[in-house]
Amino acid sequence: MKEKNLVLGLDIGGTKISSGLNHNGQIYERKETKTPSSAPQEEILEAISQQIGEYLPFQFKAIGIGIPGLVDPINGIVYNLANIPSFQKVKLKDCLEKRFKVPVIINNDANCFTLGEYKYGPAKSHRHVIGITLGTGIGTGVIANSHLYTGYICGAGEWGAVPYLDSTFEDYCSSKFFKRKYNQNAKKLAKKAEENDPVSLRIFEEYGQHLGALISRILFTYAPEAIVIGGSIRKxxxxxxNGMRQAILQFPYKSISENLKIYVSHLEDSAILGAISLVEENKYMMNNEKISGTASIA
Incomplete structure (x- = not known):
């Protein structure tokens, strides 16, 4: 398949590196390798570079990357990755641009998920969208006025660390909730719920109430038109x-909550699609950067 102006997308996580090229919203030449997350920085950079190198025959014109944690998207510096300990301050953009001689755009992985859903999912009909990924942790991305909003070093939307009850939202809205409170595995509970097990159904109802509380806080902050739910727990x-929607009913501004659309992600590779979309989105971000004069911490 030959196309002009191809962009290579990578989704780099603590367990795997996924990559591919985009054709009309479908990822092809998809590859996936294990992330050597406990290895030294140089070894991880080499693993990323080797995966990119496999796409050289396609003559891609740019690389978009989603990665968990704080990212300076202007200078392409990655900070303090919890799942990749050796990545504490990595000039990833400079490293890869020197090696592959094409532009490299980097952003937070939850932002990439949200951008991918906005570009290629049902949320594309809205101007203000929040993406929430529910898994081992929670991640949030923000589309405001049809563009990705990241805040300073991609710190916007870090709802997992926000205090809630006796802990944080991450402890109540990710898989940690099932392990922490009930010593249960979310996937196994879902299987039991599918079989109409009353205990499992009650636990998920309670989980939904906590997620609804999170969504209500998000409504106060961003007043989105739509929310897209992704991550493994979305299944x-x-x-x-029901528990989630019951909690949202408590939101006081009905003109916002009653018009809110909630979608469950059905895209296979939202994060890769979003990483690819970063290249076009970056043109808008760079123009905005020149206007605002926002500083970075490079």
């Missing part, structure tokens, strides 16, 4: 939807 949506 259990039928079991926590």
């Amino acid at each position: 259990a949506f039928p079991y926590f939807e």
Whole structure:
């Protein structure tokens, strides 16, 4: 398949590196390798570079990368990755641009998920969208006025660390909730809920109430038109939807909450699609940067 102006997308996580090229919203030449997350920085950089190198025959014109943690998207510096300990301050953009001689755009992985959903999912009909990924942790991305909003070094939307009850939202809205409170595995609970196990259904109902509380806080802050739910726990949506919606009913501004659209992600590679979309989105961000004069911490 030959196309002009191809962009290579990578989704770099603590367990795997996924990559591919985009054709009309479908990822092709998809590759996936294990992330050597406990290895020294140089070894991880080499693993990333080797995966990129496999795409050289396609003559891609740019690289978009989503990665967990704080990112300076202007200078392409990655900070303090919890799942990749040796990545504390890595000039990833400079490293890869020197090696591959094409522009490299980097952003937070939850932002890439949200951008991918906005560009290629049902949320594309809205101007203000929040993406929430529910898994081992939670991540949030923000589309405001049809563009990705990241805040300073991609710190916007870090709802997982926000205090909630006796802990944080991450402890109540990720898989940590099931382990921490019930010593249960979310995937196994979902299987039991599918079989109408009353205890599992009650646990997911409670989980949904906590997620609804999170969404209510998000409504106060961003007033989105739509929310897209992704991550592995999204597959259990039928079991926590009711609890979630009951909690959202408590939101005082009905003109916002009653018009809110909630979608469950059905895209296979939202994060890779979003990473690819970063290249076009970056043109807008760079123009905005020149106007605002925002500083970085490079």
